[in-house]
Amino acid sequence: MTAEKTTGLVIRLADFSESSRVVTLFTRDFGKISAIAKGAKRLKGPFETALDLLAESHLVFLRKSSGGLDILTECQLMARFRPPAGNLNCLYGGYYVAELLAGLTEEYDPHPVLYDEAVTTLRRLTMEPDFRWPVLRFEVVTLREIGLLPDFQACLACGLTVGDHTNLIFWMSQGGLLCPNCRQPEEASHPIHGATLSLLDQLAAEQPPPVPTNPIPSKILSELRHLLTAGICQPLQRRPKMLGFLPF
Numbered sequence: 001m002t003a004e005k006t007t008g009l010v011i012r013l014a015d016f017s018e019s020s021r022v023v024t025l026f027t028r029d030f031g032k033i034s035a036i037a038k039g040a041k042r043l044k045g046p047f048e049t050a051l052d053l054l055a056e057s058h059l060v061f062l063r064k065s066s067g068g069l070d071i072l073t074e075c076q077l078m079a080r081f082r083p084p085a086g087n088l089n090c091l092y093g094g095y096y097v098a099e100l101l102a103g104l105t106e107e108y109d110p111h112p113v114l115y116d117e118a119v120t121t122l123r124r125l126t127m128e129p130d131f132r133w134p135v136l137r138f139e140v141v142t143l144r145e146i147g148l149l150p151d152f153q154a155c156l157a158c159g160l161t162v163g164d165h166t167n168l169i170f171w172m173s174q175g176g177l178l179c180p181n182c183r184q185p186e187e188a189s190h191p192i193h194g195a196t197l198s199l200l201d202q203l204a205a206e207q208p209p210p211v212p213t214n215p216i217p218s219k220i221l222s223e224l225r226h227l228l229t230a231g232i233c234q235p236l237q238r239r240p241k242m243l244g245f246l247p248f
C-alpha cells in the first residue's frame, strides 16, 4: 500500500461498522476514491468535522493495490460547506454538486479542473443570491470535463453551422442539434432558440460568465434546463434526485 496526499471534498458518507465510516471523496489528484475512516463515528474521533458532507480537507490515504477500499489516515479540514441559515436552495445545490460528482465520475480518474470548479461552485452557492447560475455553470463544466457536452455548434446530420439560426431543433436521443431540413417529424425533439445556445456557450467558457444583471426570459431558461437535464440523465441513466428539490 502506498500513502497518497491530496485535497478532497466529501461527496458521500455511509456507516461501515459501529465506529467506522466509508467515505467517498472527490479528490483533486486522484478523482473519486472510497476509503474507510476508522473511528469516524466516535464523538472525539480522529477526523471530527473534516468528514462532514462537502467539507474540503487535506488528506492522506493508503491506496489499496487491488480492488478493496482505501484507508483514510489523515484528514485536515480546510473549509466546511456552510449554507446561510434557512437557505435550502444553497443546501440542495451543494447536495446536487455531490450527487453529480459521485454519479458522473469514475474512481481514480482525476479531473483537477472539475475539482476546482466544484470548490468554486460551493463557495458561490453560499455567497450569491441566485443558486441557478452557479448550478448551471457547474452542470455545463461537468459535462464538458467528462467529455459529454453535446456539440451545439452544428447540425448532427448535415454539419450546417448553427450561426444565427433560431429554429434549430434539439434531438434528445442523439444529444445534439438538427437543422429544420434534417429533422424527421417522428423523432422526439425539442425546439431550441439561438439565445439559449449562446447562453450555453458562455456557461461552457473557461472563465465563468458574469451573473446576468437583467432577468433571462423564462423560455430561454426552460430550454437550457431541458438541454442540461437531458445531457445529465443520459450518462447517469436516471434523473438526479436533488434536481427535483431545486426550483428552476
Ligand SMILES: [Zn+2]
Residues within 6 Å of the ligand: 155, 156, 157, 158, 159, 160, 178, 179, 180, 181, 182
Ligand atoms: Zn442538417
